[in-house]
Amino acid sequence: MKALTLYELNNLVRGVIAATLDRPYWVEAEVSEAREVRGHCYMELVQKDELSATPVARASAKCWHSVWMRLKPRFEQVTGQTLHAGMKVLLHVTANFHEAYGFSWIVQDIDPTYTMGDMARKRQEIIRQLKEEGVFDLQRQLELPLFAQHIAVISSEQAAGYGDFCNQLDNNDYGFYFSYTLFPAIMQGEQVESSVIHALNDIFDRADDFDAVVLIRGGGATADMSGFDTLALAENVANFPLPIITGIGHERDESILDMISFQRVKTPTAAAAFLIDHLAAADSHLQLLGQRTVTYVNTRMQQEHNRLDHLTHRIPMLFSLVKTRQGAIIDRLSQQILSLMRQQLSQARYHLELIHGHTLPALTQRLSTEKHRLEQYGLRLKAVDPQIILQRGYSLTTLHGKAIRDASTLKEGDTIVTRFAQGSVSSIVKSHQNTSVKPSHIDHESN
Structure with a gap:
């Protein structure tokens, strides 16, 4: 039996495939890899087990330049995203087997509505999980300080939107001072999630230095919004202790991050305008309070002035009345004092008379006794007088x-x-x- 060459065998396979798979098929699959090379799109497709997420089927697919240039704009316009790994797609494919390159599916069409449905289901699942965790509304429960002037910014350093944001703050019409610190992050592609989370962690370590966080993208394509629709990033933003203002998309594009942030704005300049308007409102409120204080003080001073005038007119009358009352009180007290003094003098005189009556007889007796003692001492002294001896x-x-x-x-x-x-x-x-x-x-x- 004569053996076939590999080319002959592959050519035979090609003929069989061409004869048996002679029509296009719609196939559901998940993109595990997607890349563009010279205008062609090369995809690796996979199907995973629903329970274990283990791949149960794999295949390669190609979309040639002429077809891809037509399918790509429509797909990105409808889905708002570029074709990337992890995305589920519905492809219209034909079988192709090449003797040198093997088997692959050739993509003839992509249904973006299928991908939109899958993306919507993922978004709804993330939103549901955030609500179950009780963190979906945490950011909106925070309060932006009245004087929010120290801002942490998460953005790409080279992004035009970051420059617009800084210029807007620096040249505001009110002359307000803002200080801002950039925490660089990748704002498009597959590394958005990890990069932004890393920036948030850096800001968290210095949370006391800032009043708010501004997360701005600006200048990127609408198709690069998928990085802001992940559960891990949403949980980090929802639980962050500082208010986070997002300006990462256009008016019609609302990411999950926009839904859970403290404030969503359209553009980086709108984020700067929000901060300026907030500070202007605080300044206006302070001016209003100042005016109210001045008005209150003036009114109170006028009231006190009127009260003093009223008291001034009443003082002479009140003084006369008080003087009369006090004079009567003094007279009454003088009479009471005089009466008490007379009573005390009478009592003292009576006591002196009693003391005199008791003291004189005792004194006379004591003098007599002492005189007798002196006479006795005199006799004794005389008896011992040396002259007599x-x-x-x-x-x-x-x-x-x-x-x-x-x-x-x-x-x-x-x-x-x-x-x-x-x-x-x-x-x-x-x-x-x-x-x-x-x-x-x-x-x-x-x-």
Whole structure:
């Protein structure tokens, strides 16, 4: 038996496929990969098990340049997105087998309404889940500070919309000052979700430095909105502690992020205008409060002025009345004081008389007793008077004015004085042993 070459075999397969799959088919599939090369679109299709999400079928598909240039604009216009991985599509395909490149499906048409339906189902599922988690309305429960001037901005650094936003803030008609800090992020493509979440985490670490977050896209294609319709990004925005203002699409394009944000605006310049108008409203409110305060103070001052005028006219009359009343009170008090003084004086006089009546007899008795005691002391003193003792024949010998009671205290040469009732004698001690005394002179003292 003669063997076939690979080309012959593939050519045989091609003939069989061309003979048996000779018409186009509509096929439902999920895009696992999509890329454009020189105007052609190359897709990898997959079908997943509904329970395990495990691929149960795979195939390649191609849409040639002539067809793709016609299908692409319509698809993106209807769906608002580019063809990307994870998107479910309904393709009109024909079978093609090439001897060198193998089998692939050739895309002849795409039904964008099918994809729209699938996208809508995904969006509704995300919205339902956010509401079940109780976070769908969290952002709208926040309050934007009256003086929201410190802004964190999430945007692409090169985006024209970011420049428009900054210029709008810097050159506002009111001369308000705003400070803004850019946290760069990728705003289109498959990396939108992770990039924006990373920027939000950076802002969260500095949450005390900002009053609000502005997430602006601007300048991108409408077809690049899919990155803002993911559950993870929506949960991060919904739970963020600062008000988030979104300006990521056009008027007719509302992403899930727009639905759950604190405030949705159309464009980056509209986001800047919202902040300026908010601060202007706060300024206007302050001016109104200032005017009300001035008006209130003026009114109150006028009322107080009128009250003072009224009191000024009443003061003389009130003073006269008060003076009369106070004079009567003083007179009454004076009479009461005078009466009390008289009563106190009378009581004091009575007490003095009682004290005098008790004191005089006691004093007389005490004087008599003390007089008798003095007489007794006088008699005692008289009995011990040295002169009387001398008159009895006694004498008193002294040395240096002190009485001598012991002869051994004298020494030779001492001059002693002996006093008698009449006169005195001075003597010099000659010999201590014999106690001989030589009178030196005699003084006669009269009594």
